[in-house]
Amino acid sequence: MRYLPLSDTDRSEMLARIGVNHVDELFADVPKNLLLREPVDLPRRKGELEVERILSRMSAKNISASSVPFFVGAGAYKHHVPATVDHLIQRSEFLTSYTPYQPEIAQGTLQYLFEFQTQVAALTGMEVANASMYDSSTGTGEAVLMAHRVTKRRKAVLSGGLHPHYADVVRTLSEMSSDDVVTMAPDVGGTEDILSRIDDSVSCVVVQSPDVFGNVRDLKPIADKAHQHGVLLIAVFTEVVSLGLLKSPGSMGADIVVGEGQSIGNALNFGGPYVGLFATQSKFLRQMPGRLCGETVDADGSRGFVLTLSTREQHIRRDKATSNICTNSGLCSLAFTIHMTLLGEAGLSRLARINHANAVKLADQLAAVKGVEVLNKTFFNEFTLKLAKPAAEVVERLAEKGVLAGVPVSRLLPGAGLDNLLLVASTEVNTDDDRAAFAAALKEVL
Secondary structure (H helix, E strand, C coil): CCCCCCCHHHHHHHHHHHHHHHHHHCCCCHHHHHCCCCCCCCCCCCCHHHHHHHHHHHHHHCCCCCCCECCCCCCCCCCCCCCCHHHCCCCCCCCCCCCCCCHHHHHHHHHHHCCCCCCCCHHHHHECCCCCCCCHHHHHHHHHHHHHHHHHCEEECCCCCCCCHHHHHHHHHHHHHEEEEEEEECCCCCCCEEEEHHCCCCCCEECCCCCCCCCCCCHHHHHHHHHHHHCCCEEEEHHHHHHHCCCCCHCCCEEEEEEECCCCCCHHHCCCCCCCEEECCCCHHHHHEEEEEEECCCCCCEEEEEEEECCCCCCCCCCCCEEEECCCCCHHHHHHHHHHHHHHHHHHHHHHHHHHHHHHHHHHHHHHHCEECCCCCCCCCCEEECCCCCCCHHHHHHHCCCCCCCCHHHHHHCCCCCHHHHHHEEECCCHHHHHHHHHHHHHHHC
C-alpha cells in the first residue's frame, strides 16, 4: 500500500515519547484565529481510485494558465520555457535524489552551479552570487539578517513598493530575533520619501524595482544616501527578465541584490518550487548565506570545481552559521542556467523588449476602456489599473468569461483601502487576440 495510517496506539506512543498529551499541543505557537475549528470538508476515508476521481473533479474546476488569456503576475509570471530545458534537467546526471554530501565528487553538479552563479552575478551587476536560495521572499529575509550582521545594527526599512509577501517574511524573521522593522505605506505611484527614513540607526533599506505596483525605480539616490550613513541597500526584483532591459541593481549602487528567478526556465508550478537569486559585493562574501561554488585546478592542473563556502548550520557550529536554509533549489537553478544559456545576452535583451512592448500595447488598450485608469508612468511588463469597481469582483466576472485578468491589490494588502486597484502583467506569451479579449471582456464587465 502507498499509504499506511497510524493506529491510535501508534499515536499515543509517539505523543508520550515527545512529552505531550494531545496533538493540538504541537500547534501551540500558531495563533488561535488561524487554526481551523473543525476538519476540512472532505470525506474521512476513501479508496485510492475514489480519491483520484474526487481530486480530478476538484482540479477540473480550476482554469489553467495555458487554457485562457492569462495576465496574472505579482511575483509569479507565465513565460515560454523551451522544451530543451525540461528534457535536459530530467537526464539521470541531473535528476538525482538529493544534494551531494561529498560535493567535489559531483563535478557536473558543481560546474552548473558555478555557471549559474556567474550568470546571476552578470545579470545583477554584482561581484559574487551564491548557488541559489529557496525563493526570493525567503532570500529577502536572509538579506536583511545578513545586513544586520554586516552593520551590527538591527533596524530595517522596507519600501512601500516591496511585495507584501516578502515584507511578511522579513517581519516574521525579525519578530523571532526581536529586530526592528519599519514598513512604509503602500506606494502605488512610486513617489515615497524613503530617503527621509535613512539615518545612522538603520541597518538596511529594502527597495524593489520594478516594484509590486510595476513602477521602475532609480536606486542611485537611495544608495548614495544609504552609504552616507553606513546603511546597506538591498535591491529586490520579482521579474528577472526585466534585467535584460533595465540597469542592473549593482550599477546603481546596491549592496545586496535578491530576486526571483522563476521567469527563466521554470514554469508557474502552482506557486513553486522557485529559485531565489542572491548576489552581493565580494567584501561581504563571508556573511552571505547559502552555498558558493568556486573554480580551481586539480593535482594534474585540470580545471575543477569545489564547494568553496557553505556556512550553514549543518556544516558548522550553529551559532556561527549565516543561514538556516539547508539546501539550494538545485534543479530549478539548473533549469534557469539552461534557459539562460539558450537565450544568451542578445536573446534575453530581445525577450525583455518583447515583454515591454506587449505590456505597453495592453496598457493602451485597457486605458481606452471607460472606467479604467493606468496609474504607472513607467513600467516593464506589469502595471496597476484603477477600476470603477472593486477589482476582486471584476476578476471573478472576467474569469467567468474566460480571462484571467490579474491580481487584485486587496488580496495582497487587505484592508489598505486599495480595493479598486488591479495588478496586470503581460509577457511574451500574450497575443493580440488575448489582449483584445481582455479589453472586450473588461469593457463589458465595467
